[in-house]
Amino acid sequence: MTPGWAGTDNDPVDRETDASEAVTALYRRHALGLTRLAFLMLGDRQTAEDVVQEAFCGLYRAWDRISDHAHALGYVRTSVLNGCRSALRRSKRVPQPLAVPPAASAEAMVLAGERQRETITALRRLPSRQREALVLRYFADLSQDETALAMGVSPGTVKSTTSRALAALARLLPEEEL
Amino acid sequence: MTRLEDRLREDLTAESVQIAPGSIPPLHLPAPRHPDGKLLRRSPRHWPGWMTATAAAAAVAVVIAGTFIVGHIVAGTGSNGPPTTGEPAYSGIPPYYAYAVQGSTYSRTVNGTHYGDSVIARYVKIRATATGKLVRTISPPAPYNAFEAFAGAANGRAFVLAANRYRYTKTGNEYYKLDQRTPLRFMTLRITPAGRTQSSALSLPETLTEAQAPTLALSPDGTRLAVAYGGSGKPAVVQVITLANGRMTQWESPAPAATPVLGGPGTWTANGRILAIGQIVIQPGGIISSSPTQMRLLDTATPSRNLAAASKLITLQGASSFPWPFITPDGTRLIGETASRPIRLTATTESGTFGVYSARSGALLRVVARWHRQGRSFILNRARQTVVWSNASGSTLIVEMPRRNINEVGFLRGDKFTPLPHVALAPLLDAINSGGFQTSGGYVGFVW
Numbered sequence A: 001m002t003p004g005w006a007g008t009d010n011d012p013v014d015r016e017t018d019a020s021e022a023v024t025a026l027y028r029r030h031a032l033g034l035t036r037l038a039f040l041m042l043g044d045r046q047t048a049e050d051v052v053q054e055a056f057c058g059l060y061r062a063w064d065r066i067s068d069h070a071h072a073l074g075y076v077r078t079s080v081l082n083g084c085r086s087a088l089r090r091s092k093r094v095p096q097p098l099a100v101p102p103a104a105s106a107e108a109m110v111l112a113g114e115r116q117r118e119t120i121t122a123l124r125r126l127p128s129r130q131r132e133a134l135v136l137r138y139f140a141d142l143s144q145d146e147t148a149l150a151m152g153v154s155p156g157t158v159k160s161t162t163s164r165a166l167a168a169l170a171r172l173l174p175e176e177e178l
Numbered sequence B: 001m002t003r004l005e006d007r008l009r010e011d012l013t014a015e016s017v018q019i020a021p022g023s024i025p026p027l028h029l030p031a032p033r034h035p036d037g038k039l040l041r042r043s044p045r046h047w048p049g050w051m052t053a054t055a056a057a058a059a060v061a062v063v064i065a066g067t068f069i070v071g072h073i074v075a076g077t078g079s080n081g082p083p084t085t086g087e088p089a090y091s092g093i094p095p096y097y098a099y100a101v102q103g104s105t106y107s108r109t110v111n112g113t114h115y116g117d118s119v120i121a122r123y124v125k126i127r128a129t130a131t132g133k134l135v136r137t138i139s140p141p142a143p144y145n146a147f148e149a150f151a152g153a154a155n156g157r158a159f160v161l162a163a164n165r166y167r168y169t170k171t172g173n174e175y176y177k178l179d180q181r182t183p184l185r186f187m188t189l190r191i192t193p194a195g196r197t198q199s200s201a202l203s204l205p206e207t208l209t210e211a212q213a214p215t216l217a218l219s220p221d222g223t224r225l226a227v228a229y230g231g232s233g234k235p236a237v238v239q240v241i242t243l244a245n246g247r248m249t250q251w252e253s254p255a256p257a258a259t260p261v262l263g264g265p266g267t268w269t270a271n272g273r274i275l276a277i278g279q280i281v282i283q284p285g286g287i288i289s290s291s292p293t294q295m296r297l298l299d300t301a302t303p304s305r306n307l308a309a310a311s312k313l314i315t316l317q318g319a320s321s322f323p324w325p326f327i328t329p330d331g332t333r334l335i336g337e338t339a340s341r342p343i344r345l346t347a348t349t350e351s352g353t354f355g356v357y358s359a360r361s362g363a364l365l366r367v368v369a370r371w372h373r374q375g376r377s378f379i380l381n382r383a384r385q386t387v388v389w390s391n392a393s394g395s396t397l398i399v400e401m402p403r404r405n406i407n408e409v410g411f412l413r414g415d416k417f418t419p420l421p422h423v424a425l426a427p428l429l430d431a432i433n434s435g436g437f438q439t440s441g442g443y444v445g446f447v448w
Helices: A019-042 A045-065 A069-091 A106-110 A114-125 A128-139 A144-151 A155-172 B003-016
Strands: B096-110 B113-128 B134-138 B146-152 B158-164 B166-171 B174-178 B185-191 B197-202 B215-218 B224-230 B236-242 B248-253 B259-262 B274-282 B294-299 B311-315 B333-337 B349-358 B364-374 B386-390 B397-403 B406-413 B416-419 B443-447
Touching: A019 A045, A019 A069, A019 A128, A019 B003, A045 A069, A069 A128, A069 A144, A114 A128, A114 A155, A114 B003, A128 A144, A128 A155, A128 B003, A144 A155, A155 B003, B096 B146, B134 B185, B134 B197, B158 B215, B215 B259, B224 B259, B236 B259, B236 B274, B333 B386, B349 B397, B364 B397, B397 B416
Parallel strands: B146 B215
Antiparallel strands: B096 B113, B096 B443, B113 B134, B113 B146, B146 B158, B158 B185, B166 B174, B185 B197, B215 B224, B224 B236, B236 B248, B259 B274, B274 B294, B294 B311, B333 B349, B349 B364, B386 B397, B397 B406, B406 B416
């Protein structure tokens, strides 16, 4: 399990629990992992935090319409991905905003080696869907089915998208082999 | 699993830890829902009302050590348990702040003539940020009679204080002189969730003296104390001490090396791994030179014990002075001042800004909060600008800066300054000591 990515789609959430308490509890458990996921998708922390906040606000607004609160995490994860897509669409007005992170952190600078920066830069050059598939599969450790649910596509599409993404990544990182 | 997949998994995880646990802002849900399930209204998301709403619940402690670079040494007795646990670091504005109060070490009136010596940090007071309520006044343990420095943890409720001693000498016009050889005495102070304070002696593994002029910074979780001293003709030393067991890790640079300086509030990144260390050169006679403006970002997890090898040197491009390092908790930005101050003692104008620099390259990214003031000689009447707190990304700061003819403490978002209630400062015109300003109590520094 990836650090900071606790929980599964089946986290029990008492249906009778007050919506705000339930959503807040869910946020406490999963905000870190979801923010990290959004950060990997967007490369910008502030936007990632906004996307996650908005996703949980959306969950709160939709709480009464959700039939099975046990799948609330899946709902909010999909919302985060949608929020990332919207943010990426908006950011397209800025030339290549994600090709290079706005400013790598001191950790990235000091701790992470050149290899990590190359990987992240290559990842951000991939099409959004491919990047989603890789982040969900290899960062969030989701299964093919869970990834499909989050992305709103079929498991077969996840498999082919992941395969294409890895191939593209290998081309961008020529020293790597599939 | 292929090698590429392994690499991807590993690098994604490594990249993601830039979002540190405890650095996520609290959730702000929309307004309460109407019984029929519709919202009555929607409140702004992300930091709405953060100025007051999170004050009581949040927990960030930072330090301004900017007022005194002086020495501290470690001695004392008692156990060194972790200062405190607390709420997540950087989750909101600091619940408490501490500040030093000027006071007399000696005061007597003989035949109508007053004799006395005053020190700039005779006491330290702690107040609640949201209400201004006084929580505790701390005095140095006798025979110590002043504080040299204090540091706060980002969990918001732990502080470390270093006491020194002025000895009676009566030489010339001075009755008391700072003792350079007696070990500094360290204390911890913690504030419980109920608002109670608990203090105890803190024993560090190595004795430090006033003459060594160490600076301090407490880690965000309050469990480790960073100490820096030396340089300027001596080896430069940076230590990180685990308070619970006294375990110490030390990095050194052989002479000649610049003097490493820890700035208190902006020294540690949120994950407790990177230390931002300022570099100054102290010339013979005690003149401090901070040009060129350089900082070191030390990775405390690195196996190397050579300070230069374990850190990255950053030159802040265009900075005019940068004696006190400040790195944002997420490690992306360095914040410093680009002040223009007159050299002449009688000059009457000052101007300045805060410069935001890339922690990666040192490039100046933007300039905020430009100010200009006119006043009396800066010895009597000097403006101060210092960053005392930052949210994770540096988009919201708490700063101390001159506005009109007063140094004020408040929030800074972009160029917008909002004074922080209950932390108002007195007009500059009364400032008389140490190039700083004073309030009725005589602030010389804060710790949050």
